[in-house]
Amino acid sequence: MPEPHQLAADADRAAVVTRLDESLADGRLTLAEYEDRSTRAHGARTYGELAELTTDLPRPAAPATPAAPGPSPVARAVYGGAWHGAWGNDLRAAWTSWLVTGVIVTGIWLVSMLGSGDLVYPWPVWVVGPWGVVLLARTLGERRSRGDRQLPA
Structure with a gap:
């Protein structure tokens, strides 16, 4: 004072x-x-x-x-809270980004294939494939590391 x-x-x-x-x-x-x-x-x-x-x-x-928000009731019921990992990243957003990117690159591939009239090499596999494998491993790893821990109320 x-x-x-x-x-x-x-x-x-x-x-x-x-x-x-x-x-x-x-x-x-x-x-x-x-x-x-x-x-x-x-x-x-x-x-x-x-x-x-x-x-x-x-x-x-x-x-x-204010208290930090916990997982939503839907995330608890459907995913058991695994969407929010140890790094604080949101796996739902990562999977959504992967899906949107996959749809876009697959759409580009289909348009280029239809436009040329020839069978074009399926290059979107190299865009979404490795990314999807990493996301799947991370999601499964977080679910396993969670173990028997209880979710916050």
Whole structure:
């Protein structure tokens, strides 16, 4: 806390007025008390003058930190929570990217095959094949490493 004789800034005065606003909304201050204190807060020059305005008010509670979200109920039921791995990566997004890429490159291959009229080498296998093998190994590895651990509630 700064020394009472030090000069207050506009942000300090605004913070005190915000606290007075909350106290008025909570019913701790009457409208007359609020008007008097907010007028004095806007005219305050030092931290000591600002502190006088809130000494009889309770300190604001510390903001609660939200809990980290766990797997969705669908992921729990269908996949047993294996979609969120040890690295924090989302396997569902990885599989979706793989599938979208596979559809796109297969579509390009089909269009080029139909456009040329000849049988074109199925090159999309080399795009989606190794990627799919790596994703499958990772998915199975995460399911095995999970073992009997319980999912968070």
